[in-house]
Amino acid sequence: MSDSCSCPPEAGAATCELKVPPPSLAACPTNGKVGKAVDTQIVKAMLAVPLTELRDVEYRFCSDPDCPTVYYSVDGLQTFDEPALREKVYQKHLNDPEVFVCYCFRHTLGNIRLEIEREDKSHVVEEINAGIRAGQCACDIRNPQGSCCLGNVRGLVKTLAAA
Ligand SMILES: [Zn+2]
Numbered sequence: 001m002s003d004s005c006s007c008p009p010e011a012g013a014a015t016c017e018l019k020v021p022p023p024s025l026a027a028c029p030t031n032g033k034v035g036k037a038v039d040t041q042i043v044k045a046m047l048a049v050p051l052t053e054l055r056d057v058e059y060r061f062c063s064d065p066d067c068p069t070v071y072y073s074v075d076g077l078q079t080f081d082e083p084a085l086r087e088k089v090y091q092k093h094l095n096d097p098e099v100f101v102c103y104c105f106r107h108t109l110g111n112i113r114l115e116i117e118r119e120d121k122s123h124v125v126e127e128i129n130a131g132i133r134a135g136q137c138a139c140d141i142r143n144p145q146g147s148c149c150l151g152n153v154r155g156l157v158k159t160l161a162a163a
Pocket of ligand 1: 063
């Protein structure tokens, strides 16, 4: 769902509002916070339940570590929690050493912390960038958030290096 529409400017904002779901409907039904819109492709890739459950609606990703819901439909009728998924979700386990932060090249908090302890720095961002350049990255179908992991990895490396 895009915020822009093809209405002519003369039509005014009221015409465009029809295409954008009201914010209250776009919030996670479990914690009430507005999640990030994701392509249905990532929901299909992550679900461990029959994909017949999917409907032709927009799904969103709830990144709140304290909320059990991972994906929800913007009409609020469906939520998918971690037990319904094939992967553990980094945002829901920020301190778990075994959960992937980078799903394509399989880096975890534990591995990155070990590297920093041994070498005093982490090469993980360079490694991921090299993989992206080599066309090996598939965050859009492997990372539950449906987008690149590098922001999360950079944040984690910074936190671990400062510890
Ligand atoms: Zn939520």
